[in-house]
Amino acid sequence: MITRRSLLGGLAAGAATASPIASATRAFGTPAPAPAPVPPARTGRAAASMPLHVVNRSGAYANSSVWIYVVGNDGTQQVHVTPDGALRPVALADNGPDGYTDYAIPLAASGTTTLQLPQMSGRIYTALGGKLRFKAVEDGNGKAALAYPAGWVASDPNYDVLHDCAEFTYNSGGMFCNTTMVDMFSVPLAIELTGAKKQTTGELKDGARATVFSEVRAAEGFDRLVIGDRRVIAPGHGLDSGLFATDHFAPAIDEAWSVYAGKGLTVTTDAGTFTGRVSGGKLSFTVPPGLKRRGGGAPGGTVSFDRPSTRDVLFCDGTLAAPNDRIRGPVAAVLGAALNRSTLASQARQPATDPAAFYRQRLTNHYAKAMHAATRDGKAYGFAFDDVAGFASYIEDGAPKEITLTLTPF
Incomplete structure (x- = not known):
């Protein structure tokens, strides 16, 4: 795909x-x-x-x-x-x-x-x-x-x-x-x-446009993203405009970093399975043996992620930027999706694939939740x-x- x-x-x-x-x-x-x-x-x-x-x-x-x-x-x-x-x-x-x-x-x-x-x-x-x-x-x-x-x-x-x-x-x-x-x-x-x-x-x-406006307006911290009956802006842009909290995801991020300081996290991509753990504030993954980055370089090794900010999560940028390199990019995408869908701390095998488990936490991306619903x-x-x-x-x-x-x- x-x-x-x-x-x-x-x-x-x-x-x-x-x-x-x-x-x-x-x-x-x-x-x-x-x-x-x-x-x-x-x-x-x-x-x-x-x-x-x-x-x-x-x-x-x-x-x-x-x-x-x-x-x-x-x-x-x-x-x-x-x-x-x-x-x-x-x-x-x-x-x-x-x-x-x-x-x-x-x-x-x-x-x-x-x-x-x-x-x-x-x-x-x-x-x-x-x-x-x-x-x-x-x-x-x-x-x-x-x-x-x-x-x-x-x-x-x-x-x-x-x-x-x-x-x-x-x-x-x-x-x-x-x-x-x-x-x-x-x-x-x-x-x-x-x-x-x-x-x-x-x-x-049927009637879902009005429901989206209503549900986002009712979600804690998301209400100012609704601009009358004209549009609902995404929380990342709301953050940049002062309409959304810059630390909204901070507790959820902290929880995930704490969970994986004590146990391993598995991320599976088209390129293979990466195993990770938090150490020294970084979430580091072992690259599958033999896997090379696109463009060359030595196979294997590790790929590490600093603790992302709320803005990184919402824009899928910064720490979670996804280069087209077969290694960091696919893992970053999975981590970003898991944080937006609120499944990272609870599911040690990613990506989670059951939508019934998405957006179940209070600190979630209620904007994306409303759109999918x-x-x-x-x-x-x-x-x-x-x-x-x-x-x-x-x-x-x-x-x-x-x-x-x-x-x-x-």
């Missing part, structure tokens, strides 16, 4: 920003992603473009009040898709008299809107009730880039606009896509991908390592034929 971090990872590098940058381990944690590698072609079966259908079943906004934006990169430069399905590079000259681009694609007057989606890696934004303002700027390499919406920043020009997005990479190897709540949740979106088979993800249960398939991207053990709202197909993005009922 190509995870969200591997299919969209690296987009933070060199990005131009108009808002605070989130963790680089997050595919789109920065408001303006720079060109990034895409998954390697595996089958060569995907066409150069395919139909993207957009269906408005929100029940809250007519088609005339909804716009979409398809933006991202083609591997060499930042691009956007025009209403006729053409791929165009972002240009500083695209900024209008108000200082912003107008890359909006209006929905059809009624029914389904269809356009051609070319091969690229990016996001499909939906804006309801008003257009989004993307500003073309110059990045650190002198290339044109976009300052993306940051709905968790009160000073962002798009803060008052109801909007959300889905993420994808589409290349000759296929389509890899997800609905994401890693930064925030506002507009309920679902994806249907048709190709070798038909798959769906992201669809919420809201979806029909139980899958969501409530934090960046939610793909651990396959609980992310992610689907892929090596021979895609069409994709449908649906604004589901509010």
Whole structure:
């Protein structure tokens, strides 16, 4: 499986920003992603473009009040898709008299809107009730880039606009896509991908949008993350904005470090089984014999983690940053998932795979808990390592034929 971090990872590098940058381990944690590698072609079966259908079943906004934006990169430069399905590079000259681009694609007057989606890696934004303002700027390499919406920043020009997005990479190897709540949740979106088979993800249960708002508002310490009826911002961004406690996970982290000072912890990844224990304040794992880091180096040895902060846990960054190295990265992902799901101290064999055991502690990620409870398939991207053990709202197909993005009922 190509995870969200591997299919969209690296987009933070060199990005131009108009808002605070989130963790680089997050595919789109920065408001303006720079060109990034895409998954390697595996089958060569995907066409150069395919139909993207957009269906408005929100029940809250007519088609005339909804716009979409398809933006991202083609591997060499930042691009956007025009209403006729053409791929165009972002240009500083695209900024209008108000200082912003107008890359909006209006929905059809009624029914389904269809356009051609070319091969690229990016996001499909939906804006309801008003257009989004993307500003073309110059990045650190002198290339044109976009300052993306940051709905968790009160000073962002798009803060008052109801909007959300889905993420994808589409290349000759296929389509890899997800609905994401890693930064925030506002507009309920679902994806249907048709190709070798038909798959769906992201669809919420009836009335679940209101339930998410209500449950996050009721959770101790999470109430200020709910911004009226507009959106719920992820706790990591809430922490950076002073809306969430910087030490929320500290007791849970301390408990786990204490537990594994007295016994071993086993983490199993695709690369093998790592055994760990806390000593000298570090959680250190023995690397499976013969396993080498990607790019070379001596096999075996150890990999160690300092005690993470609450911010590290929420952003899956810092101590828990996950490089694509087959060793530290996979173990960090498992540890981050276990801390967000509140299973690390209680289950000495990770990753835990029974969702009935997730989020059972008082000090848990109530935001991610609410998102998973809201979806029909139980899958969501409530934090960046939610793909651990396959609980992310992610689907892929090596021979895609069409994709449908649906604004589901509010």
